[in-house]
Amino acid sequence: MAPHEHHAHPTDAFEGPEEVARVVADGEIALGFVREVVEAVLDLDRGPVRSVLDIGSGPGVATVELARLLPGATVLALDASGSMTEAVRERAATAGAADRVDARQSEIPDGLDELSDVDLVWASMSLHHVGDEVAALRGVRDTLSRHGIVAILEFGDQRRLLPPGDDELADRVEAAYREFFEAQQHHWHGDTPSGELTDMVEQAGLTVLDDHVSVITHRPPLDEAQRRYVTGSLVRARRQLEGHLARRDLRALDRLADDPDRPDAPVVVSRRIVLASR
Numbered sequence: 001m002a003p004h005e006h007h008a009h010p011t012d013a014f015e016g017p018e019e020v021a022r023v024v025a026d027g028e029i030a031l032g033f034v035r036e037v038v039e040a041v042l043d044l045d046r047g048p049v050r051s052v053l054d055i056g057s058g059p060g061v062a063t064v065e066l067a068r069l070l071p072g073a074t075v076l077a078l079d080a081s082g083s084m085t086e087a088v089r090e091r092a093a094t095a096g097a098a099d100r101v102d103a104r105q106s107e108i109p110d111g112l113d114e115l116s117d118v119d120l121v122w123a124s125m126s127l128h129h130v131g132d133e134v135a136a137l138r139g140v141r142d143t144l145s146r147h148g149i150v151a152i153l154e155f156g157d158q159r160r161l162l163p164p165g166d167d168e169l170a171d172r173v174e175a176a177y178r179e180f181f182e183a184q185q186h187h188w189h190g191d192t193p194s195g196e197l198t199d200m201v202e203q204a205g206l207t208v209l210d211d212h213v214s215v216i217t218h219r220p221p222l223d224e225a226q227r228r229y230v231t232g233s234l235v236r237a238r239r240q241l242e243g244h245l246a247r248r249d250l251r252a253l254d255r256l257a258d259d260p261d262r263p264d265a266p267v268v269v270s271r272r273i274v275l276a277s278r
Helices: 017-029 032-044 061-069 082-094 133-143 167-189 197-203 224-240 247-258
Strands: 051-055 074-079 101-105 118-124 144-155 207-218 267-277
Touching (some): 032 267, 118 133, 144 197, 167 224, 197 267, 224 267
Parallel strands (some): 051 118, 074 101
Antiparallel strands (some): 144 267
């Protein structure tokens, strides 16, 4: 079951060291998706990847991994948050990749206007934050080189991380998250409707090359970082579901988050991965 990875989207919601640490944990638990996508892009054999654009980069977990996996490429990270942009720079410097990784604070699609000849655009868990997704995808299309690829990663199947033993609680949390997500739709997109992902990709003038759901499972025993990720996710679920979940269930999430002896359950994270070209 979930808690999901849905968030409210004001820019200042992504500022500060606590938010950076949270998004780092989210990125590291899903790091395997970067390797999977890079392998898929290279298997397409459309030419060398010399320039990469990471839109909505967060603190740069994927940005720096892209630089590591593609040593012949430069990587530009764009994010609307100043905290996240600074975190990208620090992470790149720590990894010894500062000479090939740049970071700019910019909204999407505004920050795309002057970019071109990009061989790989990485858009992981960022598109749903944009008010007009089709317009953003058109901007992405215009940045691509002749053989360029855009990799879009969005919500896959439900993320599961609650300890085993209470399937009814899991079902109620899942129902509450569906209600929460529906309530957020207008806030995220305003009067611009959000469509089915591949439909929006095609409306933007891109051709879908691949569309599948991929799953990463971290099996017990979890390491310390993975347990921190689970705890942070439970705390966030408790906060997000206020008003959508009964008090007894909110208290149950509190107890799980606060329990140092909470049993580990497999942490299952999934992404829908769409690869597209001009």
